[in-house]
Amino acid sequence: MTTQLPPGMHLETVDDKIMTLNVGPQHPGSGHMRLIIKVDGDYIVSCDPDPGYVHRGEEKMAEYRNYIQNIPHLERPVIHDSSNILYPYCLGVEELLGIEVPERAKYIRVIAAELNRCIYILYWLAIYGIFLGHSTMFMWPAGDRELFIDLLEAMSGARVTHAYLVPGGVRNDLPSNFEERCLRQVEYFEKRLKEYEAIFYQNPLLKARTEGSGILSRTDAIRLGTTGSVLRASGVDFDVRKKEPYDVYENLDFQTIVMKEGDSYARSRIPYLEMFESCRIIKDALKKMPKSGSVRTKLKPNPKGGNDEVYRRVESGRGAIGYYIVSNNRPEPYRVKISVGSFRNLICMPYLLKGEKLGNMPAVYWGLNYWPVEADR
Amino acid sequence: MSTIAPQFRLSRFIGSLFDLIFWVILIFSLVGLPIVFIVLFYIKLPVINGQLMTPYLAMTWMADPSRTLPIVKNFMHTTIFRVMAFPGFGFAALLAAATIFVERKFLAKMQLRVGPLYCGKIEGILQLMGDGFKLMSKEIIIPAKADKPIFWMGPLLFVGAAGAFVSLIPVAPGWVVANPNVGLLAVFAVIGFFPIIAVLTAWAANSKWTFIGGLRALHQMVAFEIPLILSLLGVVILSGSLNLSQIVESQEHFWWIAFLPIGAIVFFITILAELERVPFDLPEAESEIVAGWLTEFSGMMYGLIQLGTYLKLYAFAGLFTVLFLGGWNGPMVWPPFPQDIITQGITIGPVTAKFPGLPLFDQEMLNGTLWFVIKTVGVILLILLPRGVFPRVRIDMILHTGWYKLIGLAFINIFIALGLLYAGVLGPGGLLH
Numbered sequence: 001m002t003t004q005l006p007p008g009m010h011l012e013t014v015d016d017k018i019m020t021l022n023v024g025p026q027h028p029g030s031g032h033m034r035l036i037i038k039v040d041g042d043y044i045v046s047c048d049p050d051p052g053y054v055h056r057g058e059e060k061m062a063e064y065r066n067y068i069q070n071i072p073h074l075e076r077p078v079i080h081d082s083s084n085i086l087y088p089y090c091l092g093v094e095e096l097l098g099i100e101v102p103e104r105a106k107y108i109r110v111i112a113a114e115l116n117r118c119i120y121i122l123y124w125l126a127i128y129g130i131f132l133g134h135s136t137m138f139m140w141p142a143g144d145r146e147l148f149i150d151l152l153e154a155m156s157g158a159r160v161t162h163a164y165l166v167p168g169g170v171r172n173d174l175p176s177n178f179e180e181r182c183l184r185q186v187e188y189f190e191k192r193l194k195e196y197e198a199i200f201y202q203n204p205l206l207k208a209r210t211e212g213s214g215i216l217s218r219t220d221a222i223r224l225g226t227t228g229s230v231l232r233a234s235g236v237d238f239d240v241r242k243k244e245p246y247d248v249y250e251n252l253d254f255q256t257i258v259m260k261e262g263d264s265y266a267r268s269r270i271p272y273l274e275m276f277e278s279c280r281i282i283k284d285a286l287k288k289m290p291k292s293g294s295v296r297t298k299l300k301p302n303p304k305g306g307n308d309e310v311y312r313r314v315e316s317g318r319g320a321i322g323y324y325i326v327s328n329n330r331p332e333p334y335r336v337k338i339s340v341g342s343f344r345n346l347i348c349m350p351y352l353l354k355g356e357k358l359g360n361m362p363a364v365y366w367g368l369n370y371w372p373v374e375a376d377r
Numbered sequence: 378m379s380t381i382a383p384q385f386r387l388s389r390f391i392g393s394l395f396d397l398i399f400w401v402i403l404i405f406s407l408v409g410l411p412i413v414f415i416v417l418f419y420i421k422l423p424v425i426n427g428q429l430m431t432p433y434l435a436m437t438w439m440a441d442p443s444r445t446l447p448i449v450k451n452f453m454h455t456t457i458f459r460v461m462a463f464p465g466f467g468f469a470a471l472l473a474a475a476t477i478f479v480e481r482k483f484l485a486k487m488q489l490r491v492g493p494l495y496c497g498k499i500e501g502i503l504q505l506m507g508d509g510f511k512l513m514s515k516e517i518i519i520p521a522k523a524d525k526p527i528f529w530m531g532p533l534l535f536v537g538a539a540g541a542f543v544s545l546i547p548v549a550p551g552w553v554v555a556n557p558n559v560g561l562l563a564v565f566a567v568i569g570f571f572p573i574i575a576v577l578t579a580w581a582a583n584s585k586w587t588f589i590g591g592l593r594a595l596h597q598m599v600a601f602e603i604p605l606i607l608s609l610l611g612v613v614i615l616s617g618s619l620n621l622s623q624i625v626e627s628q629e630h631f632w633w634i635a636f637l638p639i640g641a642i643v644f645f646i647t648i649l650a651e652l653e654r655v656p657f658d659l660p661e662a663e664s665e666i667v668a669g670w671l672t673e674f675s676g677m678m679y680g681l682i683q684l685g686t687y688l689k690l691y692a693f694a695g696l697f698t699v700l701f702l703g704g705w706n707g708p709m710v711w712p713p714f715p716q717d718i719i720t721q722g723i724t725i726g727p728v729t730a731k732f733p734g735l736p737l738f739d740q741e742m743l744n745g746t747l748w749f750v751i752k753t754v755g756v757i758l759l760i761l762l763p764r765g766v767f768p769r770v771r772i773d774m775i776l777h778t779g780w781y782k783l784i785g786l787a788f789i790n791i792f793i794a795l796g797l798l799y800a801g802v803l804g805p806g807g808l809l810h
Contacts, residue, residue, distance in 0.1 A: 019585060021585055027667060028663040028664060028667060029663060029664030029665055029667075042772060042773070129768070130664070131664040132664075132768040132769060133655060133656070133658060133659075133662060133664070133767075133768045133769025134767065134768035134769075135484070135488065135655075135764065135765065136487060136488050136765045136766065137768075138488075139488035139489065139490055140488065140489065143489055143490075199766065200768075203766075203767065203768060205656055205767050205768055205770055206768050208770070208774060209768065209769075209770060209771055209774065357771060357772070357773060358589075358665055358666075359659065359662070359665060359771035359772055359773075360771065361664075361665055362664040362665060
């Protein structure tokens with residue numbers, strides 16, 4: 001007797017040689033997502049990323065809160081990079097409400113964003129290290145993150161979820177001895193970064209393992225719409241901070257790091273080299289910052305946006321983050337749409353993993369600079 | 378960090394202890410002692426040294442060191458002592474436990490951490506005991522569709538094979554559990570068991586991760602067994618023996634590492650691969666295949682596998698010491714046992730106690746053990762070191778290394794050994810022998 005299965009319930013015909021692996025969500029090497037990987041021996045036949053495990057509806061939640069109340073929950077998708085994910089929101093809301101930001105606040109914002117970028121990249125690097133089985137590279141960045149967390153704690157009062165950037169400036173002024181303390185810690189951190197190079201990036205085993213794995217060509221990187229370090233590792237010179245400078249980035253002295261290889265090693269090295277540039281930006285901004293002045297433009301209670309829409313984007317640790325905000329003469333935004341770098345980089349994962357060895361999966365996966373929580377929003 | 382139950386009262390705890398002691402004494406004296414005497418009534422008591430061995434006399438002897446020491450000394454030369462305590466399981470387990478602790482502290486220092494700190498007063502020295510109790514108290518979960526007998530057998534077989542390996546390692550002159558003339562072949566035979574156990578348990582657990590991990594372990598161990606065997610042939614050629622004790626004796630003047638450095642390096646790399654340690658820990662690569670062939674083990678089954686792994690680590694380090702670093706050979710640094718105590722005894726005030734059994738161990742054995750332990754601990758630290766420095770390699774890289782590079786190097790090593798032998802430099806009747 002054959003039973004008639006309803007449409008959509010038909011069992012997949014499988015090849016005996018091919019094994020389907022559910023990597024995640026409960027898997028030490030997956031993060032909050034699932035990768036459905038089919039392997040033939042040690043080779044990956046196909047990879048189907050399945051995000052959405054930690055979808056929290058941040059965009060919908062933003063429609064029920066006014067512009068100021070939106071700040072704390074919009075940073076939740078990437079709590080390690082909270083200043084950068086709030087940055088385009090603040091820029092957009094300022095444009096909608098027509099607020100002028102004080103000069104000192106602009107510099108403080110840049111400093112906070114760069115400190116936060118370092119925190120994020122160090123966290124990412126720690127996980128990249130442990131994914132490749134390098135436990136020292138897990139512990140060192142996780143420990144050195146404390147330097148920047150302490151600085152941001154002194155600035156904002158919170159260690160992780162800062163909610164420091166607000167429309168109209170920053171929430172509060174810097175503490176009194178912040179500048180010399182920041183300079184001291186950043187200079188110490190630059191010395192530490194050189195040790196990472198010796199133990200991790202010049203490690204022959206790491207190079208043998210990641211060089212030439214998961215190569216993304218320049219045209220593919222553009223065609224697939226990747227962003228951030230993935231795009232720059234494939235030889236595309238694109239950085240929102242340079243191409244569409246916001247706040248005071250055009251006054252500051254830094255470079256865009258571009259590599260041509262497009263492999264897993266280059267993708268892992270770009271964020272590392274960007275940390276040097278972040279340190280340069282911080283030092284430069286501390287020098288050029290006005291030493292006194294207001295840091296926040298006061299808003300009216302329950303400010304209302306006009307009948308308008310706005311799109312602003314910034315460069316975060318994972319690539320461009322864009323906010324599309326629509327307002328309709330109400331204190332709450334009509335629609336908030338977040339375009340995050342993680343989700344855009346996820347698209348190229350099936351292309352990269354096809355035909356790779358299973359052992360390359362963690363290197364390629366985490367080299368994409370992908371943060372599952374941010375992608376799910 | 379509170380580990381004490383909320384309702385805990387120290388006075389009640391002590392009171393309950395006293396209660397327990399009271400009941401044990403009461404039951405023992407009312408029930409146990411009559412049973413003992415009834416049994417003794419029917420048993421013919423032995424006569425030792427012309428005295429009837431009553432229970433009272435036995436207890437008196439136990440309290441008298443001059444009577445006890447000969448018994449203890451006789452016990453120390455029995456086979457069961459060798460298997461259970463000194464060169465065998467107990468000694469190896471002690472070193473293995475020390476290794477786990479040292480590894481954690483050593484790695485922590487490398488990674489700018491503190492490591493275990495709280496359990497035990499000094500630097501978390503009781504952490505291992507805490508972990509052991511935790512593992513023992515945890516539930517053992519077995520997958521529903523697992524092949525249960527084989528799954529249960531896996532950890533036991535693993536510890537058994539590791540124990541067999543330990544029993545072949547000579548620690549001091551004459552102190553070895555099993556000393557077959559083909560000792561090195563026995564070592565190869567025991568090493569051959571480990572991939573079979575890994576694959577059997579991996580298959581029995583009926584999980585995809587264990588399956589992939591087991592196959593990886595099989596590939597890796599088989600690929601590295603051949604260079605392992607080949608790298609040790611040089612030592613066999615030069616020392617002219619397969620017996621491990623004789624190999625140690627042949628290194629009285631020179632350690633073989635001085636003549637066969639390539640063989641030592643190849644053997645060291647194969648040790649890392651056989652032990653599944655970083656950078657060759659890919660059968661347990663957690664970012665790809667959870668925990669490899671150990672994924673489904675829980676509780677004390679996992680604990681047994683860990684125990685077996687560290688016993689194996691000790692045995693491999695000991696084998697390296699025996700084959701390349703001269704085993705127990707070393708300058709005599711252990712002080713001789715004071716003769717006064719043997720001839721005159723110890724005088725405390727008016728009492729003079731004589732101990733006929735002393736010394737328990739001779740000087741050479743203690744000195745040999747000291748040197749063996751020093752060298753072995755050095756090798757163990759070298760085995761631990763890559764964990765803080767290297768990332769994991771990939772399976773194709775590991776197979777390439779094993780089949781191409783290491784086998785070639787091992788053959789070069791054999792040719793060096795043969796050259797030294799036929800040039801008449803080393804070996805039986807050689808210039809330096």
